[in-house]
Amino acid sequence: MNAERTGSGEPSTTLALLWGEPIAPRKGPARSITVEQVVDAALRMADEGGLAAVTMRAVAERVGVSAMSVYTYVPGKPELLDLMVDALYARMRRDPWHEASWRERVEKIAASNRSLLDAHPWLTEIAALSRPPLGPGVMAKYEHELAAFDGAGLADADVDAALTFVLGFVHSHCRAAHDAERATTDTAMSDAEWWAANQPILARAFDAEAYPRAVRIGAAAGAAQGAAWSAGRAWEFGLSRVLDGLAMLIDGR
Template structure:
């Protein structure tokens, strides 16, 4: 399992932290604690949002929250547990509006949109939020319950509902990873897509030989002209989400 992913901490300690339950750690001696676990998690979230996962070290978190490097471990045992707490806190903060009488396509599109918004706000989540081992805290459970409710009255079995939700969220995660990669490429090269293509015209003229690669030249040119680059995040999102929902319609039917 990747180093930065959920579900790597010791389960009993992680669950106790997630649900605010007492741990088996002996009562500490000395002055009362000056900060809370929530403040530690908030400091870690700020570091991750500003500088990415590489910035998340226990020492850096301790410095930001204003405690010693060693005392931060009395709040959170280590980085694996901290990552679980961070992910759960992000999920807990999501807006959850009752589904009402909306059709299933509208409900599932809303799930996709809110998860995309979350991953855009916290890009590092695509690297740590493992679908197979989510942190089973109150944020995760509230998110799961709300999103499952979007499948009410679709006629799907419980097993298919879970699979359909995983399928939908998998599309969202894959899209957001691609969008983040595209954004990083722009940042790393200090060039927009349009500038990159313009700077490589001489090479492209040789590579895009219409006689050798007729489809690549014709279709690539049409797509590039339509969306202004080889890949456009919003266009890819609209097309991919529609096709994902079309796939689920084969199970649910248009209602």
């Protein structure tokens, strides 16, 4: 079992922690820190060094407790990851929807989730849509985003499916964007520099007679977006198609 995903901890323990309930009777001296402090420390470490930097021992050192005592606050990393995700969801801004159209509302949902994933790239590695941590942050986020479809005329099951469709696109896009950023960092070369460095090989590989469409369309795309792939262009094109698809379902009724 992969512990680096939401929903991989012991369910009853995780839910108790998420909702601030005691997980077991406890004896001994009063606690010197809170679960919230443990979670905040883990969030800072993940943002600074990625998920690999978040170990129970390292978190204990960050908050100033022993490696063993940190387990009395959070029993393990699987539960800690759920708490981290729920905390970030709880802190998302949620303005009233007012009179905006369903399309404007869904665009805002997409943009806010993109901003969250861009600010915390490690989230794309662990936040499973199928097993979200069912804490107060997740529930508040879900309730607010479902309300974006109020008045759209969809059945309840279709509202859930539509929201999942939108969030799936955002998650996929952000993961691709993060992969592209890592490729640039790992090679210490921009896309333009990479293409220029490999030009002699590419000139031989891009045989216009053997691959007429790949050469013609690839050149047009590269010229339009300044690279083989553009996060900005992919976002604008993809989100528009997502919204157009939902419009066929909603406006076509």
